[in-house]
Amino acid sequence: MSESAKEISKKSKSSFYYAFNLLPEEKREAMNVVYAFCRKTDDIVDESNEDLNVKYDKLRKWRIEFERAFSGHSEFPLLNRLGKTISNFNIPLYPFFELIKGMEMDIQKDRYKSFDDLLLYCYRVASTVGLMTIEIFGYKNPSTKRFAVDLGIALQLTNILRDIGKDAEKGRIYLPQEDLTKFNYNESELMMKVYNNQFKELMIYESGRAKRYFESATSNLDLEDKKTMFAARAMQHIYYKMLGKIIAADYDVFNNNIKVTKFEKVGIALGVWAKYNLVY
Numbered sequence: 001m002s003e004s005a006k007e008i009s010k011k012s013k014s015s016f017y018y019a020f021n022l023l024p025e026e027k028r029e030a031m032n033v034v035y036a037f038c039r040k041t042d043d044i045v046d047e048s049n050e051d052l053n054v055k056y057d058k059l060r061k062w063r064i065e066f067e068r069a070f071s072g073h074s075e076f077p078l079l080n081r082l083g084k085t086i087s088n089f090n091i092p093l094y095p096f097f098e099l100i101k102g103m104e105m106d107i108q109k110d111r112y113k114s115f116d117d118l119l120l121y122c123y124r125v126a127s128t129v130g131l132m133t134i135e136i137f138g139y140k141n142p143s144t145k146r147f148a149v150d151l152g153i154a155l156q157l158t159n160i161l162r163d164i165g166k167d168a169e170k171g172r173i174y175l176p177q178e179d180l181t182k183f184n185y186n187e188s189e190l191m192m193k194v195y196n197n198q199f200k201e202l203m204i205y206e207s208g209r210a211k212r213y214f215e216s217a218t219s220n221l222d223l224e225d226k227k228t229m230f231a232a233r234a235m236q237h238i239y240y241k242m243l244g245k246i247i248a249a250d251y252d253v254f255n256n257n258i259k260v261t262k263f264e265k266v267g268i269a270l271g272v273w274a275k276y277n278l279v280y
Contacts, residue, residue, distance in 0.1 A: 019234040019265075022273045023137075030085045030136045031231070037066075037082050038099065038129055045103045055107050063100050091135040095128035102128065110172045115209075118176055119153065127152030130232065137232065139225045146220040147229070151236055154213035158239045161206055161246055165193050165254045175206065193254040203251035207243060214240055234272040238265055 020031040044058045065074040069083035086093070102124025112118040130148030160167070160174045167174060168191050180186060183202040190199075217236065221229060242260050249256040260268075 019238065019269050020133075020231040022269060023231055027136050030089060031133060033078070033081050033085045034091075034129075034132050034136070036078055037096070040078065041099060041103055042125075045106045052107055056104075059100060059103060059107070063097070066096065066100075085136075089135050091132055095131040098124045099128045110170075111177060112174060113177050115176045115179070118174060121174075122153045122156040123149065126156035133232065134229070138228045141222040141225055143220045143222055144225050144229065147217050147225075148232070150213050150220060151217035151232060154210050154217055155235065155239045157206065157210040157213065158243045158246075161203065161210065162242060162253060162258045164190070168193065175202070179205065195252050195254050200251050203246070203253075207247060207251070210243055214243075230272050230275075231269075234269040237268045237272055241268065 020028060020035075023031060041059075041062060044062060045055055050058075065076055065079050066082070068074045069076070069079035070086075072080050072083060074080050074083070085091070086096075102121060105121050105124065112121065127149040130152040131145065134144055134148045164175070173180075173187060173190060175190075177187075179202060180190070183198050183205065185196075185198040185202050189196075214236065221233075226233065238260055241264065242258060245258050245260070246253060249258060
């Protein structure tokens with residue numbers, strides 16, 4: 001835990017880093033701390049080959065230390081900084097606990113029967129991050145919470161579509177089982193990364209879902225809050241571009257390296273910042 005929050009954010013090469021790097025210093029530092037918490041929570045589950053019980057114990061300790069951080073008494077400096085950030089920006093606590101529950105889901109299961117099951121997972125691991133960060137950005141309209149929730153789902157669904165092959169290598173299938181059945185594409189084909197018409201139709205269907213959540217997010221963001229949400233909007237544009245690249249590759253995520261380049265991320269972030277800071 002010796003790395004600084006900024007180092008964790010920068011080293012990840014995440015779209016988040018490029019999206020919020022143009023924020024005022026106080027908000028940028030707060031975002032780095034929140035992102036570092038999310039990254040470290042995810043790493044407990046994803047970055048090790050440890051026994052599941054060990055991961056459970058680490059996640060349980062992380063939750064306890066998070067609670068201790070409210071009074072500045074965690075053994076982890078990052079969590080103590082997070083406690084101060086939560087207090088300074090009056091961030092609700094429930095998204096943090098829900099995020100940890102989302103990580104527990106990754107330990108508990110590697111299949112999702114229905115889209116409703118997957119939706120809960122997406123909410124917990126992604127929408128929660130949006131609900132944390134909008135408090136740092138600042139907003140006036142309650143509908144901005146809905147924007148955060150729907151955008152988180154859109155981003156996570158896009159991630160899932162991009163990483164189908166990588167997740168399969170780890171034995172994970174996030175696409176709902178009912179959808180595989182609907183398009184007559186089976187689990188063994190997915191594990192072998194079979195690209196065929198059935199897979200393409202399945203991907204068209206899932207991409208359409210992601211698009212609808214992107215559109216719903218946009219419709220819930222009031223004009224009055226667009227300026228303060230420019231970093232979130234940058235994320236939205238970066239991931240929408242990624243979804244576009246999946247579509248442009250004819251949905252063949254198995255044989256194409258789908259990514260938005262650093263140059264593209266910087267350009268999008270600067271473009272969105274200029275739009276909302278020079279126009280509104």
